[in-house]
Amino acid sequence: MTVEYHQRQDRMEILTTRQGVVAGLLGTLALATVVMLGSSVTHQGLWMPVNAAGAFFTGADVVPGAFSGGLSVVGIAAMLILGGLLGALYATAQEPVDSPSVMIIAVYYGFFIWFIATFVVILFLNPLVQQIWRQWFIFAGHLAYGAVLGIAAVLRNPWRKPRSL
Numbered sequence: 001m002t003v004e005y006h007q008r009q010d011r012m013e014i015l016t017t018r019q020g021v022v023a024g025l026l027g028t029l030a031l032a033t034v035v036m037l038g039s040s041v042t043h044q045g046l047w048m049p050v051n052a053a054g055a056f057f058t059g060a061d062v063v064p065g066a067f068s069g070g071l072s073v074v075g076i077a078a079m080l081i082l083g084g085l086l087g088a089l090y091a092t093a094q095e096p097v098d099s100p101s102v103m104i105i106a107v108y109y110g111f112f113i114w115f116i117a118t119f120v121v122i123l124f125l126n127p128l129v130q131q132i133w134r135q136w137f138i139f140a141g142h143l144a145y146g147a148v149l150g151i152a153a154v155l156r157n158p159w160r161k162p163r164s165l
Contacts, residue, residue, distance in 0.1 A: 013091070013094075014091070014094045014095070014096055014153045014156050014157050015090075015094060015152060015153055015156055016091060019091060019152065020087040020088040020089070020090055020092065020149075021084040021087050021088045021091075022084075022087070023090075023148065023149050023152035024083045024086055024088060024145075024149065025084050025087065026148050026152070027083055027087060027110075027144070027145040027146070027147075027148035027149050028080050028082075028083025028084070028087075028145065030144040030145060030147070030148045031079070031083065031141040031142060031144055032049075032079060033141075033144075034140050034144045035049040035050075035138055035140075035141040036049060036050065037137070038135070038137020038138075038140060038141070039065070039135075041137075042137070044065055045064065045065015046065065046066070047065060047066055047068065047072055047075075048063060048064070048065045048132060049075075049132060049133070049137075049138065049141075050076055050079065051064055051065075051068050051071050051072055051075055052075070052129045052132040052133060053075035053076075053078050053079050054068075054070075054071040054072060054073070055071065055075075055126070055129050056129055057074055057075075057078050058071060058074055059126075061126075061128070062128075063128055063132060086113060090106070090109055090149050090153075096157055097157075099154045099157055102154050103147070103150040103151075104150075105150070106146045106147065106150025106151075106153055107143055107146040107147055107150055109146050109149060110142040110143045110145045110146020110147065110149070111142065111143060111146065113142055113146075114138065114139050114142035114143075117133070117142075118133070118134065118138075122134070
């Protein structure tokens, strides 16, 4: 007869769910900044990506490049809500590892979100929104989102090594 001994191990969190939401909101602001600047640089209008996010939820047929009242507000709100939820998901799934790995995992998480959005979710969008969200600056924005999550995790990582003086 064998006896097994099990010891309960408490999970060490890097980010609590609440901190993940906050990091996700900050990451969304970084994503929005990158995509808006990218859209502006390509002469499509500063608000085009935000309005495209709003068009996904409102079903708008036209995606203007300028601030468009309700469409822009819905786009910002949708991006923030989704970003906060994805930040919470990241926080609940992350385990303490060395800081470089935390950053790599976080940026990969941003890439994974972009991949799923581009090759799965985009199938449900109207063709105009698909065209907008398949541009290079959307990819860059998602990497920025992941980087902000990674920075938040590195700052809170209980396994990070203290800097030596």
